[in-house]
Amino acid sequence: MTNRAYNFNAGPAALPLEVLQQAQQEFTDFAGAGMSIMEMSHRSSIFEEVNDGAQSLLRELFGIPGHYKILFLQGGASTQFAMIPMNLLTPGKTAAFVHTGSWAEKAYKEAKLFGSTAIAASSESDKFNRIPALSDIHIPADAAYLHITSNETIEGTQYAAYPDTGDVTLIGDMSSDILSRSVDVGKFGLIYAGAQKNLGPSGVTIVIAREDLVAESPKTIPTMLRYDTHVKNNSLYNTPPSFSIYLVGLMLKWVKERGGVAALEQFNRDKTKLIYDAIDTSGGFYRGFADMGSRSLMNITFRLATEELEKQFVKESEQAGFVGLKGHRSVGGLRASTYNAVPMESCKALAEFMAEFMKRNG
Numbered sequence: 001m002t003n004r005a006y007n008f009n010a011g012p013a014a015l016p017l018e019v020l021q022q023a024q025q026e027f028t029d030f031a032g033a034g035m036s037i038m039e040m041s042h043r044s045s046i047f048e049e050v051n052d053g054a055q056s057l058l059r060e061l062f063g064i065p066g067h068y069k070i071l072f073l074q075g076g077a078s079t080q081f082a083m084i085p086m087n088l089l090t091p092g093k094t095a096a097f098v099h100t101g102s103w104a105e106k107a108y109k110e111a112k113l114f115g116s117t118a119i120a121a122s123s124e125s126d127k128f129n130r131i132p133a134l135s136d137i138h139i140p141a142d143a144a145y146l147h148i149t150s151n152e153t154i155e156g157t158q159y160a161a162y163p164d165t166g167d168v169t170l171i172g173d174m175s176s177d178i179l180s181r182s183v184d185v186g187k188f189g190l191i192y193a194g195a196q197k198n199l200g201p202s203g204v205t206i207v208i209a210r211e212d213l214v215a216e217s218p219k220t221i222p223t224m225l226r227y228d229t230h231v232k233n234n235s236l237y238n239t240p241p242s243f244s245i246y247l248v249g250l251m252l253k254w255v256k257e258r259g260g261v262a263a264l265e266q267f268n269r270d271k272t273k274l275i276y277d278a279i280d281t282s283g284g285f286y287r288g289f290a291d292m293g294s295r296s297l298m299n300i301t302f303r304l305a306t307e308e309l310e311k312q313f314v315k316e317s318e319q320a321g322f323v324g325l326k327g328h329r330s331v332g333g334l335r336a337s338t339y340n341a342v343p344m345e346s347c348k349a350l351a352e353f354m355a356e357f358m359k360r361n362g
């Protein structure tokens with residue numbers, strides 16, 4: 001048996017052991033080809049099957065309607081911060097953002113380079129410890145789209161429900177919670193996510209977009225940054241990140257074997273409850289950062305009374321086999337990332353460690 005850490009890394013993050021083992025098993029000889037998936041042409045029928053298989057499994061599991069395209073791109077979610085306004089922010093229109101924290105801000109700042117922008121709602125005055133009430137979101141009349149960050153990875157907040165935007169295109173950065181719960185994809189014009197938190201390794205970015213939005217890009221945009229290039233070529237315009245796409249496919253099979261997204265959502269709820277309960281029953285020893293109604297199932301952020309105690313927590317947790325519990329440098333405190341592949345066992349162990357740490361230091 002391999003020695004696996006209790007991995008709470010924020011991204012790249014834990015992958016299921018079964019997925020890694022399958023990749024290991026077929027690492028040097030994939031599908032009897034006498035070579036690894038990394039060594040074969042992306043135009044080969046074997047790779048085409050991997051590419052199409054991952055697409056159709058994602059469509060099935062996430063309930064993606066037929067009139068949506070699925071793209072596998074490179075450059076991370078961060079490149080989407082620019083590609084979205086380049087392709088979809090038409091002249092005379094405004095890109096509107098719900099400002100919920102660190103990642104929303106990056107998306108917003110990048111869009112500013114390309115045209116008019118507006119903040120439709122913000123929780124900055126509360127240090128981004130909550131998602132703004134949906135009724136407080138004011139979409140400008142000339143909005144090309146409204147951009148939301150479904151889960152703020154650094155602050156540990158997540159939308160409990162998505163805004164209804166009527167005729168205005170809703171765009172969601174789901175980098176840190178894609179496939180962790182059921183989503184009405186039809187509410188969105190475009191969803192994007194770097195794979196490395198919930199769907200696989202780094203190197204591939206998933207874009208799910210309504211056909212009509214990505215059919216024709218403005219002619220002045222460089223080839224690789226145009227959605228229509230990748231739509232017309234089934235994400236095979238140039239050499240794709242083939243190994244990453246293959247691993248995403250394995251991860252999707254794992255999700256299906258576990259019973260699909262609804263089962264995964266319940267699993268995520270059950271495992272995060274262990275840690276939130278440890279916070280809520282600590283009598284204030286542990287203090288959750290996010291407002292109750294905005295708590296994330298993916299990133300649990302909490303603090304201790306002093307930074308010194310937090311440092312001690314990190315140090316002792318590392319000695320006990322936990323990895324990745326230090327909060328992001330921009331907000332401090334502690335963070336446990338509990339993405340799809342993080343096992344129940346890790347969360348149980350963390351809840352126990354938290355209780356025991358409190359006993360010694362409370």
Ligand SMILES: *Cc1c(COP(=O)(O)O)cnc(C)c1O
Binds near residue numbers: 079153176194195
């Ligand atoms: C990690 C993350 C990103 C950045 O992803 P890259 O693939 O590293 O560019 C963007 N948005 C959110 C919500 C994230 O969690």
